Amino acid sequence: MTSPVLDVRRLSVSYQTGRGTLRALRNVNMTVQPGRIVGIVGESGCGKSTLISTIIRLLAPNARIDGGSIEFMGRDLLSLESEAMRALRGDGISMVFQDPMTSLNPVMTIGRQMTDIQHRDNRSRADKLARAARLLERVGIADPAEQLKRYPHHLSGGMRQRVAIAMALMTEPALLIADEPTTALDATLEVQIIHRLRQLQQDFGCAVLFISHHLGVIAELCDEVVVMYAGEVVETGSTREVFLAPRHPYTRKLLECDPGRIEESTRHLPVIAGKLPDLVDLPKGCVFRSRCDESIDICARKPPELEGDDHCAACHVVGQ
Ligand SMILES: Nc1ncnc2c1ncn2[C@@H]1O[C@H](COP(=O)(O)OP(=O)(O)OP(=O)(O)O)[C@@H](O)[C@H]1O
Numbered sequence: 001m002t003s004p005v006l007d008v009r010r011l012s013v014s015y016q017t018g019r020g021t022l023r024a025l026r027n028v029n030m031t032v033q034p035g036r037i038v039g040i041v042g043e044s045g046c047g048k049s050t051l052i053s054t055i056i057r058l059l060a061p062n063a064r065i066d067g068g069s070i071e072f073m074g075r076d077l078l079s080l081e082s083e084a085m086r087a088l089r090g091d092g093i094s095m096v097f098q099d100p101m102t103s104l105n106p107v108m109t110i111g112r113q114m115t116d117i118q119h120r121d122n123r124s125r126a127d128k129l130a131r132a133a134r135l136l137e138r139v140g141i142a143d144p145a146e147q148l149k150r151y152p153h154h155l156s157g158g159m160r161q162r163v164a165i166a167m168a169l170m171t172e173p174a175l176l177i178a179d180e181p182t183t184a185l186d187a188t189l190e191v192q193i194i195h196r197l198r199q200l201q202q203d204f205g206c207a208v209l210f211i212s213h214h215l216g217v218i219a220e221l222c223d224e225v226v227v228m229y230a231g232e233v234v235e236t237g238s239t240r241e242v243f244l245a246p247r248h249p250y251t252r253k254l255l256e257c258d259p260g261r262i263e264e265s266t267r268h269l270p271v272i273a274g275k276l277p278d279l280v281d282l283p284k285g286c287v288f289r290s291r292c293d294e295s296i297d298i299c300a301r302k303p304p305e306l307e308g309d310d311h312c313a314a315c316h317v318v319g320q
């Protein structure tokens with residue numbers, strides 16, 4: 001077994017709010033092996049962004065890590081000094097956000113930004129520009145030499161996101177984290193970018209952690225899936241197994257409510273009857289119980305653990 005690029009163990013994170021402590025993540029386990037694409041899926045508010053922000057340590061000021069560990073290439077991220085963490089965000093781990101302007105500077109040309117990011121390289125400026133142009137070409141941008149002279153606001157949303165992806169790959173990271181990178185784009189562009197991302201991942205060989213509430217995109221892109229519900233991981237496994245033979249009742253409902261595969265993406269969140277539990281006042285037992293049609297006595301008393309070898313589910317009923 002190779003050692004994982006990213007290993008998250010029993011991670012718990014909460015936010016201090018006016019109503020009390022909101023327990024956004026509870027005992028989250030998740031692993032990304034080298035060269036794999038892992039998708040995190042789940043309804044709005046299930047903790048996807050909190051998980052990512054904890055990994056890259058860009059948490060809101062009212063957040064607190066209550067326990068657990070995060071290892072990146074064998075290094076304990078939670079104990080790294082801020083300086084070391086910043087350096088790691090620069091080259092070991094790259095991010096692509098939903099809004100590409102998060103990572104692009106509006107007052108600098110694309111060329112300037114793409115050469116600045118290579119500051120650790122001793123190459124000449126011309127070489128760096130040539131490298132930037134090659135990367136733009138690989139993310140599917142026509143006439144890259146010309147685009148390098150332009151500012152972000154000259155580009156369309158889809159092009160900006162391609163530039164953001166090119167920037168993220170520039171440092172050849174071991175892990176690329178993308179939080180809903182295609183959610184703001186129209187369906188056709190989304191498909192194009194997803195295909196391109198898959199190709200790039202194969203070429204670069206980096207591991208990818210891909211967040212989306214869009215099942216079609218996850219199915220298209222990812223090798224493995226992590227299904228989250230209300231701050232917990234409820235199912236993990238290969239994309240194939242989770243999609244073809246979902247084990248957790250929540251995953252099954254999520255798939256039933258899927259508005260369609262990638263060809264007819266609608267961007268509406270899946271609608272499952274009932275509401276997410278209040279994360280400030282959590283129910284006893286299983287968090288999904290109030291929306292589950294299959295619950296049994298024990299579900300009201302004891303929270304289920306994630307169990308299984310390759311395909312895992314946190315469910316008392318499945319475990320029987
Ligand atoms: N700074 C904050 N203070 C208080 N609560 C927060 C804060 N940030 C997030 N939350 C809460 O934590 C929970 C998880 O939010 P998070 O943004 O991680 O979910 P998400 O899965 O990324 O959702 P989405 O699909 O809408 O992006 C939600 O209940 C959210 O309201």
Ligand SMILES: [Mg+2]
Binds near residue numbers: 048049050
């Ligand atoms: Mg989010």
